[in-house]
Amino acid sequence: MKIEHAQVGPLMVNCYFISEGDKLIIVDPGGSEEIIDDYIKSNKLKPVMIVNTHGHFDHIGAVQYLRKKYDIPFLIHKDDEFLLKMATSSAALFGLPPVETPEVDRNIEDGETVSESGIDIDIIHTPGHSPGGVCLYIKSEKVLITGDTLFARSVGRSDFPYADHGALIKNIKNKIMLLDDDVSVCPGHGEFSSISDEKLFNPFL
Ligand SMILES: [Zn+2]
Ligand SMILES: [Zn+2]
Numbered sequence: 336m337k338i339e340h341a342q343v344g345p346l347m348v349n350c351y352f353i354s355e356g357d358k359l360i361i362v363d364p365g366g367s368e369e370i371i372d373d374y375i376k377s378n379k380l381k382p383v384m385i386v387n388t389h390g391h392f393d394h395i396g397a398v399q400y401l402r403k404k405y406d407i408p409f410l411i412h413k414d415d416e417f418l419l420k421m422a423t424s425s426a427a428l429f430g431l432p433p434v435e436t437p438e439v440d441r442n443i444e445d446g447e448t449v450s451e452s453g454i455d456i457d458i459i460h461t462p463g464h465s466p467g468g469v470c471l472y473i474k475s476e477k478v479l480i481t482g483d484t485l486f487a488r489s490v491g492r493s494d495f496p497y498a499d500h501g502a503l504i505k506n507i508k509n510k511i512m513l514l515d516d517d518v519s520v521c522p523g524h525g526e527f528s529s530i531s532d533e534k535l536f537n538p539f540l
Contacts, residue, residue, distance in 0.1 A: 336454065338478055340521070341374060343367035345431050346393035349523055351480055352380075353473065358452035360384045362471060362480055363523060366396030383452050386443065387411045388482025388523060389468040390418030392425045398437035408440035410449065412460060415467025443469060459510050463503020464491030470511060477518045479530070485511060485520060487528035490539045508540060 336355050343350040344366025351362035352374060359380040364371055375382060382405040385398055390411055402409050411419075418425075422434035443449060445460035457472040461484045468491070471480040483491035485507055493500035516531035533540065 336473070336476055338473065338476055338521075339374075341367070341370050343370055344393055344396045345429070347524060348393050349521065349525075350397075351521065352378075353454055353456075354378070354380055355453040357381050358383050358454070360386060360451060360454055360456070361401060362386050363388055363394040363482065364397035364401055365394045368397045368400050371397055371401065381405075382407050384449075385409045386449060386456065386471060387415075388471060388480060388484070389465045390415030390422075391465065391483065392418075392422035392431075392434045394482070394523065395419060395422060395437055396434050399435045402437060402440075409437050410441045410443050411439055412444070412458075412467030412469050413442040414462065415465050418465060418467075445469075461485075461503070461506040461510055463493060463499050463501075463506055465495075466497055472514070472518075477515065478521055479511070479514060479518050480521045480523075481511070482523040485533065485537075486522045486524065487520065487526045487533070488537055490537070504539060512540065 339352045340349045348365030350364050353360040359382045419436045426434050443458045447458045449456045459470040461468055461470050464483045468484050514530050518530045520528040
């Protein structure tokens, strides 16, 4: 299995590419369709699914494009579907162009393991930054994709009307920090970290 990433879209979202053989799962394709298409082409991959950590506009910009082009399903937690419809108005607050609202093919739930083409992804629901925010745990690689829930030395914003700082911290402590120390933390923006480094150095925890 290979897990790589590229920074995409106007807010530099970490889009993750999880591949096994020639099959590819794309996580948080926030924009920059050409970068994602180039990655797929140069690695001779066949996309099979899009899974999102949450529904904020900066994480979904290329979803509908990829979903249609490769005829693949889009999965997200149901509690973030309302955000997809707000994408264009949210982007406008940042002075950014409209974002196409993607159609959802399937919902993901806490405790579920999404298995596709030999790739297993454990879903950990960690609401707080957004109601339907999840972390994606690829146990075989000891990689945790945290979206905007947990960053290196920081946590996600909770200054939105639907966000909840207390719940965010509680969920990180109770559902994320119990993973092994050597699990890699791969956030939705910025640098990578590990569970042990965040236990030691994250001032919010
Ligand atoms: Zn976000
Ligand atoms: Zn984000």
